[in-house]
Amino acid sequence: MAQFLFFFGRDPILSLAELTVCLNQENITIQSIWNNTALIEGTLSNPKKIIKKLGGTTKIAQVLFETPNLNSQTIFQKLEQNHFFEKLPSKFLFALSSVGKITRVQEEQVLRALKKGFKTNKQKAQQKKGTHHKQHNIRVTNPSEILSWKLLEDKTDWNLAQTPTGFLFCQTISVSNPKEWKQRDEKRPFKDNKEIISIRLAKILVNLVGLKEKQTLLDPFCGYATVLQEALLTGLNILGIEKDTHKSQVAQKNLEWIQKQFSTKGTIKIYNKDASQLASFLSPNSFHGVATEPYLGPYLKKRPTPYQAKTTIQELEPLYQTLFSKLAQLMKSNQKIVFIFPVFEWDRQKSITISPAVFAPWFYNTNPLQKKGPQFAKAFPAAYQNPKNKLKRTIWILTRK
Numbered sequence: 196m197a198q199f200l201f202f203f204g205r206d207p208i209l210s211l212a213e214l215t216v217c218l219n220q221e222n223i224t225i226q227s228i229w230n231n232t233a234l235i236e237g238t239l240s241n242p243k244k245i246i247k248k249l250g251g252t253t254k255i256a257q258v259l260f261e262t263p264n265l266n267s268q269t270i271f272q273k274l275e276q277n278h279f280f281e282k283l284p285s286k287f288l289f290a291l292s293s294v295g296k297i298t299r300v301q302e303e304q305v306l307r308a309l310k311k312g313f314k315t316n317k318q319k320a321q322q323k324k325g326t327h328h329k330q331h332n333i334r335v336t337n338p339s340e341i342l343s344w345k346l347l348e349d350k351t352d353w354n355l356a357q358t359p360t361g362f363l364f365c366q367t368i369s370v371s372n373p374k375e376w377k378q379r380d381e382k383r384p385f386k387d388n389k390e391i392i393s394i395r396l397a398k399i400l401v402n403l404v405g406l407k408e409k410q411t412l413l414d415p416f417c418g419y420a421t422v423l424q425e426a427l428l429t430g431l432n433i434l435g436i437e438k439d440t441h442k443s444q445v446a447q448k449n450l451e452w453i454q455k456q457f458s459t460k461g462t463i464k465i466y467n468k469d470a471s472q473l474a475s476f477l478s479p480n481s482f483h484g485v486a487t488e489p490y491l492g493p494y495l496k497k498r499p500t501p502y503q504a505k506t507t508i509q510e511l512e513p514l515y516q517t518l519f520s521k522l523a524q525l526m527k528s529n530q531k532i533v534f535i536f537p538v539f540e541w542d543r544q545k546s547i548t549i550s551p552a553v554f555a556p557w558f559y560n561t562n563p564l565q566k567k568g569p570q571f572a573k574a575f576p577a578a579y580q581n582p583k584n585k586l587k588r589t590i591w592i593l594t595r596k
């Protein structure tokens with residue numbers, strides 16, 4: 196059975212949760228999790244499609260072999276057994292990344308085995324080095340490097356990963372495309388940096404709901420429709436509510452642009468209405484799940500005062516509570532809401548957030564990583580902070596009772 200290693204970028208918990216929900220739908224299970232990576236076993240029918248869908252995975256690599264040590268002789272034999280060199284072109288660039296505790300000396304041993312093979316097979320190979328991550332003291336190629344050095348075409352981005360029992364040698368088979376995301380972000384007809392969430396986070400929110408293609412996702416605070424556009428791109432039908440008339444018109448334009456540019460098939464419906472009234476204009480079967488970054492209070496340029504934080508919470512709690520009560524009227528048991536709560540921090544230790552009492556009569560907190568081990572017992576609600584933003588957030592997955 197084939198094995199694949201998924202590499203996570205920032206927010207490994209959210210990325211792992213998103214992957215867990217997506218793979219469950221494909222009946223593939225995650226075998227193990229170490230060092231910002233997850234190992235899965237099974238058939239990946241379309242790795243390019245999967246990586247396009249995921250927000251938190253930066254690259255997927257196929258495991259070529261497992262080895263108990265990184266001794267040059269052992270590696271050379273394993274590479275030969277895999278007919279590794281025969282599949283390479285006569286001239287190429289390559290990169291070797293390491294995750295886990297792999298020493299320079301061990302990496303040198305692997306390089307020696309590779310170079311021996313290149314020489315025997317008369318191949319001209321030039322090594323490129325990925326970005327050094329100071330925090331973890333590792334050197335791993337990122338998607339931009341892999342794409343700009345064209346390592347995917349020749350399948351020459353290789354990765355060593357330390358496991359509890361030895362090491363894996365893996366070949367990158369697909370990477371996320373940050374340039375494509377940036378273009379989509381910048382070229383859509385309208386956006387406002389203060390108010391939109393990143394494409395990466397939008398994708399994660401959509402995926403955590405766990406809907407299947409052609410089901411309908413609702414964003415009751417759709418703004419300029421970043422969450423909805425990413426849902427549309429994964430094959431969902433979408434439904435949005437936005438109180439502000441101008442923004443609702445812009446959302447419609449943005450979504451029509453996405454539909455045209457990417458030939459998406461899902462249906463689009465935007466209501467210019469107040470979300471807290473939604474039970475009066477939506478019917479029970481009009482959507483199957485909810486994902487949103489809701490209205491989080493006035494935009495913060497700096498940390499709020501305790502007074503500002505408390506008054507904002509007092510404004511938001513009744514709005515959210517009404518919304519949850521109305522959603523509860525329309526949603527069926529087990530359907531999910533992925534929702535962000537703001538956390539207002541006025542100094543390092545003092546903060547205030549929304550009380551779970553606003554959803555507790557109808558929904559319960561869900562942790563998709565519950566069964567993944569004791570270290571994940573408290574993974575949800577998951578903390579999220581965009582380094583460019585003062586506001587801390589928590590991401591909740593709520594299930595209808």
Ligand SMILES: C[S@@+](CC[C@H](N)C(=O)[O-])C[C@H]1O[C@@H](n2cnc3c(N)ncnc32)[C@H](O)[C@@H]1O
Pocket residue numbers: 390391392397414415416417418419420421422423436437438439442468469470471487488489490491
């Ligand atoms: C943080 S933004 C939404 C971001 C959006 N989810 C996205 O994907 O980009 C919050 C939006 O909620 C809207 N809003 C505030 N109160 C509302 C209400 N009661 N009903 C509907 N929309 C509301 C605001 O106008 C604003 O556009």
